[in-house]
Amino acid sequence: MLKTLHEILERCEKTGARLAYPGEGGERRFRGWLVSDLLAKTLGWHTDNIVVGERFDILLQDESGFPIITIETKMPYHKATAKEHADFEERLSGYGTLHTAYFTNGAEWEQLEILAPAGVQEIQSRSVLRLESATPEEAEAFFAPPDAQTAAAIINLVTQLTKTKAGAEAERLEKKLSQITGPLLTA
Structure with missing residues (x-):
């Protein structure tokens, strides 16, 4: 898994250098390769259960079609602002079935575990994975259901x-x- 994440970032860098067109950022490419290479190929998510959108960049659905995981993507290596984080967290209440949310620029992943015991969504825990210092075992554990x-x-x-x-x-x-x-x- 860690190898796949590094390969995606390398591909983003190489493609960005070759196709450096003004105004064309790397977030969409990054998101697309997360879906195809990480989620579908490496983690085995069925593509029918992966939804790519705008407000929710990537939603992963359970067998019944309910969103259970969301991934907010930013351009690789982008340093997100506090406002970007706050906006993302505000959107999480849009789906009461979400239990995990990720916020990533590729090199750093923030994981939020969510619980809504009384209809009010609460973030129960936060953890961060930094690719430059992560071991393969840490990456596996970070993304494990x-x-x-x-x-x-x-x-x-x-x-x-x-x-x-x-x-x-x-x-x-x-x-x-x-x-x-x-x-x-x-x-």
Whole structure:
């Protein structure tokens, strides 16, 4: 996976140098190669479950067609502003089914784990992967989906919690949820 990411960045640099046309940035090329080379070929996402757009650069859908992951792309090596980050995070509430969001310029990836237990989306954790210092194992772990059994338990508890009024039962469910998600968020 790390090799694929480096190859994509190298291709962006070489193509940008050859096709240096004024006003033509490298973000669209970068996004296209992320879809074809990283998501489809390397990670095995079926192309029917990958949607490329404008407000949400890349959406990855589950088997039912619900967006579960989004990737915000910037031109390779672009230093994003605080406003670009804030705008991205504001858009995340557009899909209540999102559980992971990535913000990347290719060389640096920020991962946001999202939870919406009461219909209000919260970022539960942030982590960053820097390609220049990452090992292949770190890259694999960074992009690895959560354990399916753990994910199912989390979804079940969140569903129960959203149906439960405040009180002892809600507190019990919240405690159980934090016991499951705690190790995931500190890993």
